[in-house]
Amino acid sequence: MRWLRWVAALPALAPAAILIGILVALVGATSFTNFGWGFFGFHWDPPTDQWGIMVFLIGSFLTAVPALVFSMLIGIGIAVASATYLPGYLTRILDPFVDLLAGIPSVVYGIWAFVIVAPVFGSVLEPWLVMHVAFIPGFGPPTRTDGLGVLISIFILTLMALPITTLLIRDALRSVPRDLWESGLALGATRWEVVRRVAIPYGRRGIFSAAFLGFGRAFGETVAVAMVLGAATNLPKNVYDTGNTVAAQMFELLDSAIGGTGSPQILAALAEMALVLLGISLVVNVLGRRLIASLYTEQVQGL
């Protein structure tokens, strides 16, 4: 009956099979078209046979990195507040809001940002920034009046990465043994000093993994960014300008490919862009997951 066990164990391979299937399908779909080094160049113009994706790669980092920094800082703040400063009944009321942030679909974020938030950015926030902080490189004029561009994308990505970073940091802080908290306090440290000198160093692996997984989320986000970043094919001149990311550009391109304008070359370029994106997100996710001591905590489930 040993073979029965093997048969029963087969479905366990489903996730690995899907992952390998994705890789095989994408590699196959490239038809091994070689775009040469021009693929990592700055010029994207399919009609003239130029396939440089560097603009989109830079756009991805330009939006995902600041979003990650903001969501890490805010996430650490929220996690520390909920682990030490707030009484238990308040955390039980407030924490679900952060979880809810993870549940809102990205297309809903997108339409909300486009219709409601972008006008506020365009008519209030960005003119204010130009007036007052134009001396910072990248913050000078010109602005756009519709508010679409890098700044609002960073805002949306911060919101979307925030639940992941907050949950993982909260886990990391809660994994700090109570003995350590209390011995710190008993030695006369304030709560902040215990957080700063004991809890954060103890939970640093979890905090780093939060950074990696939050980055993976922000880097791969597609629909919301496609709605608010403005789909440009040149580099943004300042933080108010439009740009594009790898994921959003792929999304918009296939939409037009479906419309009948797709050529074999576009499909091959899309498949290779997908491989680049997949490669980056796999590396980031492997690093992030390996850092979490227990891969399976209930809190991570929802992500």
Place this chain on the structure above:
Amino acid sequence: MENASVPSVDNIRFDGSARTRWRLGFDRVIGWLLPLLFLVAILPILSLVYYVSARALPTLSWTVLTSTSPYRTDALGVPIIGTFEVMLLATLLAVLFGLFGGIATAEFLSDRVAGWVRMSANLLVGTPSIIIGYFGYFTFVLYFGWGLSYIAGVFTLSFFMTPYVFRTADLAFTSVPRHIREAALGSGAKPSQYILKVGTPIAFPQILTGVFLAMAIGVGETAPIVLTTQPGVLVPQTVYSPVTFLTQLIWENFAQSQSSGLQVLAFQAAFLIMVVVIALNIVVRLISSRYRKRLEGLYA
């Protein structure tokens, strides 16, 4: 829970030095400032819920929700039915792959192999949805020749949802208390008997939360659906028919024009998805909290 806040230090003896005054003051200020950061999460949520409702509700009527007439451009009947049909089959497939896979991983695999499988499930969760969408497009739409169709969308979405079901099923079965598992197997139960009669009843609520979670994530997903199906004016007649998904309708209406009628329809669709997703999240929360209590009552 380790949720209890750390004991207050207000009774530290104050020795009067400037340094101590600074340290205590800093701690107090931080204690007021950090909780304010919750506003960064809460204000956008409230704004989003408020504005989406405010744009959707005034014109939302029973006819809008139910009319399936192909001549009406202001009704959501077709996309609602389409979403329901896609979700039904996609959830079934995801449960099929994920549930059996998760149970097999927890029960039959060696720790080493199980570690690899779990890692790949985690990586799949971290894979951008656009990649899954492309995989579906290249595989089902082009290579299998199914075209932009109901069935291509269902398979793509189910692959997207599978790892979520998989992880909770695996977690549920690995966290069955060891003594119960050993008592069952030790008293002569076959693995199949253990799984069906002992493991499943204990793991069931948790598996259910996984399924609901996967549904909440699936119903809000846009990229995989937009890349593998095309919107139709009718509910799908065959598995190769076009099908309209609510998120897809939002994107299409958004992409085609910014005319106010289409925008209202997009907001109505967004409102429906938001309500469904929030409801599913609340159900998940209720089940898991009740489940934890029952577990504590039984095994603590």
